[in-house]
Amino acid sequence: MIDEAAPQIRPSPPIRVRTLFLPLIVSTAGLVVGGSVGTLGPSGLFWGAIASAGMLIAFRLASIAVTPLEGGLLSAGVVASTVLSTLAMPNAPESVDVLRTVTFALYWLPAAGAAAFVALRRGAARSASFNVAVAWLGAAALALPAGVSFGVIEPIESLFRGREPVFGGGHYAIVGLAIGLIGAGALLAAIARIPSLIAGAVVLFMTLYAGSQVGFSVPELIKDFGNITKVPNFLPPDFKWAIGGGDWWWVPSWEFGSATRANPLVETIRIAVLATVLGCAVSLPLSFLASTLTAPNRPSYMVDKGFINLIRTVPDLFWAMIFVTSLGSGAFAGTLALFFFSLAIMSKLLSETVDSADPRPLEAAKATGSKHFPAVRSAVLPQVLPNYVAYSLYVFEINIRASVVLGLVGAGGIGQVIETQRGFFRFDRVLAVVILIFVLVFVIEQVSIALRRRLV
Amino acid sequence: MTGPPRSREQLETAMRPTRPRGQLLFRWAIAAAVLLPALWSASGLNVSLDRILGAPADIWRIVIRLAQPDLSAGAVQRALPKVMESFFIAWIGTMIGAFFSFPLAFLAAKNVSRGAVNNPIRQLLNAIRAVPELLVAMVLIPVTGLGAWTGTLALGIHSIGTLGKLSSEVIEGIDGGPIEAVAAVGGGPVARMRFAVVPQVMPNILAYWLYRFEINIRASAVLGVIGAGGVGAELIAQLRFRDFSRAGTVLFLTIIAVLSVDTISARVRRRIISGHREPGPVAAYLAGPWWKRALMLVGVAVGVALVVFLAIQLQTEVGLFDA
Amino acid sequence: MIEFDGVEVTYRGGLKALKGVTLTIPDGELVVIVGLSGAGKSTLLRAINGFVPITAGSVRVDGVEVRGASASTLRELRSHIGMIFQTFNLVNRTSVINNVLMGRLSKVGWFRAMLGAWPAADRELALKALERVEIVEKAYVRASDLSGGQQQRVGIARALAQEPTVLLADEPVASLDPVTSHHVMRDLRRINRDLGITTIINLHFLDLARAYGKRLIGLRAGELVYDGDIGDVAEATFRDIYGRSVTPDDLLEGAEL
Ligand SMILES: Nc1ncnc2c1ncn2[C@@H]1O[C@H](COP(=O)(O)OP(=O)(O)O)[C@@H](O)[C@H]1O
Numbered sequence A: 001m002i003d004e005a006a007p008q009i010r011p012s013p014p015i016r017v018r019t020l021f022l023p024l025i026v027s028t029a030g031l032v033v034g035g036s037v038g039t040l041g042p043s044g045l046f047w048g049a050i051a052s053a054g055m056l057i058a059f060r061l062a063s064i065a066v067t068p069l070e071g072g073l074l075s076a077g078v079v080a081s082t083v084l085s086t087l088a089m090p091n092a093p094e095s096v097d098v099l100r101t102v103t104f105a106l107y108w109l110p111a112a113g114a115a116a117f118v119a120l121r122r123g124a125a126r127s128a129s130f131n132v133a134v135a136w137l138g139a140a141a142l143a144l145p146a147g148v149s150f151g152v153i154e155p156i157e158s159l160f161r162g163r164e165p166v167f168g169g170g171h172y173a174i175v176g177l178a179i180g181l182i183g184a185g186a187l188l189a190a191i192a193r194i195p196s197l198i199a200g201a202v203v204l205f206m207t208l209y210a211g212s213q214v215g216f217s218v219p220e221l222i223k224d225f226g227n228i229t230k231v232p233n234f235l236p237p238d239f240k241w242a243i244g245g246g247d248w249w250w251v252p253s254w255e256f257g258s259a260t261r262a263n264p265l266v267e268t269i270r271i272a273v274l275a276t277v278l279g280c281a282v283s284l285p286l287s288f289l290a291s292t293l294t295a296p297n298r299p300s301y302m303v304d305k306g307f308i309n310l311i312r313t314v315p316d317l318f319w320a321m322i323f324v325t326s327l328g329s330g331a332f333a334g335t336l337a338l339f340f341f342s343l344a345i346m347s348k349l350l351s352e353t354v355d356s357a358d359p360r361p362l363e364a365a366k367a368t369g370s371k372h373f374p375a376v377r378s379a380v381l382p383q384v385l386p387n388y389v390a391y392s393l394y395v396f397e398i399n400i401r402a403s404v405v406l407g408l409v410g411a412g413g414i415g416q417v418i419e420t421q422r423g424f425f426r427f428d429r430v431l432a433v434v435i436l437i438f439v440l441v442f443v444i445e446q447v448s449i450a451l452r453r454r455l456v
Numbered sequence B: 001m002t003g004p005p006r007s008r009e010q011l012e013t014a015m016r017p018t019r020p021r022g023q024l025l026f027r028w029a030i031a032a033a034v035l036l037p038a039l040w041s042a043s044g045l046n047v048s049l050d051r052i053l054g055a056p057a058d059i060w061r062i063v064i065r066l067a068q069p070d071l072s073a074g075a076v077q078r079a080l081p082k083v084m085e086s087f088f089i090a091w092i093g094t095m096i097g098a099f100f101s102f103p104l105a106f107l108a109a110k111n112v113s114r115g116a117v118n119n120p121i122r123q124l125l126n127a128i129r130a131v132p133e134l135l136v137a138m139v140l141i142p143v144t145g146l147g148a149w150t151g152t153l154a155l156g157i158h159s160i161g162t163l164g165k166l167s168s169e170v171i172e173g174i175d176g177g178p179i180e181a182v183a184a185v186g187g188g189p190v191a192r193m194r195f196a197v198v199p200q201v202m203p204n205i206l207a208y209w210l211y212r213f214e215i216n217i218r219a220s221a222v223l224g225v226i227g228a229g230g231v232g233a234e235l236i237a238q239l240r241f242r243d244f245s246r247a248g249t250v251l252f253l254t255i256i257a258v259l260s261v262d263t264i265s266a267r268v269r270r271r272i273i274s275g276h277r278e279p280g281p282v283a284a285y286l287a288g289p290w291w292k293r294a295l296m297l298v299g300v301a302v303g304v305a306l307v308v309f310l311a312i313q314l315q316t317e318v319g320l321f322d323a
Numbered sequence C: 001m002i003e004f005d006g007v008e009v010t011y012r013g014g015l016k017a018l019k020g021v022t023l024t025i026p027d028g029e030l031v032v033i034v035g036l037s038g039a040g041k042s043t044l045l046r047a048i049n050g051f052v053p054i055t056a057g058s059v060r061v062d063g064v065e066v067r068g069a070s071a072s073t074l075r076e077l078r079s080h081i082g083m084i085f086q087t088f089n090l091v092n093r094t095s096v097i098n099n100v101l102m103g104r105l106s107k108v109g110w111f112r113a114m115l116g117a118w119p120a121a122d123r124e125l126a127l128k129a130l131e132r133v134e135i136v137e138k139a140y141v142r143a144s145d146l147s148g149g150q151q152q153r154v155g156i157a158r159a160l161a162q163e164p165t166v167l168l169a170d171e172p173v174a175s176l177d178p179v180t181s182h183h184v185m186r187d188l189r190r191i192n193r194d195l196g197i198t199t200i201i202n203l204h205f206l207d208l209a210r211a212y213g214k215r216l217i218g219l220r221a222g223e224l225v226y227d228g229d230i231g232d233v234a235e236a237t238f239r240d241i242y243g244r245s246v247t248p249d250d251l252l253e254g255a256e257l
């Protein structure tokens, strides 16, 4: 029997990210070598030519045929951008600041525009083509700061650190190629639909840049290891003081004019309990207003949703600072702070649960001629009640942990003890209290988690 | 509504179940379990009634002053780098957390690692999680000194705990079939993870990383309170000077930053989980009717003009961009 | 009395689901509406209690105009129109009696409803309604623990608890097996006879319509193609409604007509 199956068309293999990176890395290496022996002129023409050649090779290797028009356009764009960049910044910059970064990005508009145009021509979606241009410009904007954190560009203003000004064709070229890498990657990704490539490149750059900003540096890290010897300051933790011998159990309350004394650890728990109960109670109606399913009308939905989103952005200790400022220090301020904090968390969690509740019982309730809120109460509330209880426990866990640190800004609770002892450099006591808190939080959390698991 | 015959009604009444009393009792027990601790807590706070009654007015006085932030170039120039620092701390902290929690999550998952391994690792993650970031930072300060790096490390360590736990729960929730399939073709433990587990869990774990980043940006904002970098120190300082409009600037910029991160991150998360892209603003623009396009175009133009105007103002007045 | 006069419904997007429907349903009648899926049966039913706004013509229930009625008029209207759903639409996570008590929502005060503090008289009414559908022994069981047929009877009890004058049932047996279907249909017919409640039932299956209906309304693509006694229905009528001959798929038990 002769197999007479119709000739099948094998799909061409998908484009591999690797095939793109290889030529660019190779040409980068060439440029670095060239740059370090000082053969690259500052005109930018040569630099641009090599960068665009690398890009075209990449397309070739990725089996994306580029017509002469497209190739010419891409090359022209890249060369124009490199020339612009070098004309505008022939020497090491005074400093790398926002304005310079943005201007530098704008020099790369020709390249970005050409890439977006090619992407459009090659049938990429309009939004994808737009993204290509944005990625290209974003890469250009990141190039200078990234160059600084890599050490390939040393702005003149940092010369006081006793380093040589670093700026040469080769170094510049690395920066340019980094842009090309991301830009061409974005173009390829748009044509061949590999979004992870853009994401990966952006994350890489963000991390390198952010790392340089928070002071991440390997030598520093090694130096810090030397500081490990300071840890013994904490040891041994002074449990005897923490549990009974110390007087912090009975430090005066921070209530002005009040003679009563409060136990800070107990106060911490009190703050957490009260804030949780109040916050969860108030957020119950708010959550129903913040869901399209149960809001009575659009304006109340918008207002409530906006309110919740707004209070959600304010961190817990910021609330505490605001209330300590307006009400004076003490547990009252702390309770209010955690109240708003719980309100925000609970409303978000619960309103999302309400969103996903079954709408049909509500319709049935409305069909009986019920008013809006009674219908919501009997048809939707029972659906979300178990989640509500579970979330309340979760909010309590968070609040316990948050109430520990309230005292750092004077909002009551055990944080105040930590702050005081830290001021006395009694790190052994700090550690003892921290461990004590840790045990407390841990126990409460495990109980709460066990309860929650039984609920939902 | 006319009733059925009398005799039948009596018969059925006899069959009625009694209302379970236990439920009512349970309800009262719950109410007591919530209200009694709340009352106990309230009683211990030592707040006089007139203080409570006066509180809204006191808060309002401050809040309306905070709500009028000083958006002059000088104020923004001072606060913005701090906000950015918080952002960077959160980013790197999340990266550290993601990097270290990823392998730990596999070791902690009950279905892919042995009890002797997963138990201690899980407890370790729980322990890390229980210590608030601020306390971690406090313990770190003697070692790494004051500054952003300390805060970053603290966030990173705490994130290892939370991300490790969440990720290991994702791993525990996977379908075991593919693991067996890879094992059946002779895959070793690493191959099993790489080809059977990672593809299944990656979207959810990625989404958790992003979610952690949203949380970390809030957490990093408060690290400044103890001198571990970020915008918190600035807020404290301005509040101490009782310069409320400057404090308002800090709050305003923080809220803007957190809101933008939330919005973008939530969008990306949804996309990762659903696996397909939602129409972005540009696509919405292109798909909309002409009047919507015009409206959006005007909006964008106004926004750009505003930014440019602001930039020019900042530059001419104080030279924001000349560092 | 329910009066449709030249009723048109055009959904957003331009789909015309009802085209000039005119009919009158006197009090106490049991009417069955049949038609293919998408013919507009649900739309017709939902026009009666104002769930679907009509775009032309008028719908009057006991003389009250539904079109353009205010929110409070609509609530008052709905309070004596019971509705029964294909998917039961019960609150799964609460007890049967709480589900039935939802039928009293329009009668009790706002605060009582919010607190769930039902007056004894309303509880009694709910239990009576459950007795009428013979499921009172499940009163304190969670709704999700019932079988499909039992859940639908709870749905009927919820409607009965409203003490309605009109019952609207939208494919009440479409999610049930044949035996339970007959049980539920018998309940509906008995309620119609015993209590004199005007009952309008959407059905997909012809044999059920024939077995329990008296008056039949046929819809096809939003148009009224038949309105008359079910006894007079011939094969040709069904062809009018369905656009083809009757097949076993159109019958609940797959038998010939
Ligand atoms: N909310 C709605 N929006 C737009 N079209 C709808 C809506 N509800 C129903 N339709 C359309 O109206 C037509 C009639 O629907 P329906 O009354 O539900 O039919 P039936 O109940 O007979 O199956 C169908 O084509 C349906 O797609």
Ligand SMILES: [Mg+2]
Binding pocket: C041, C042, C043, C170, C171
């Ligand atoms: Mg229908």
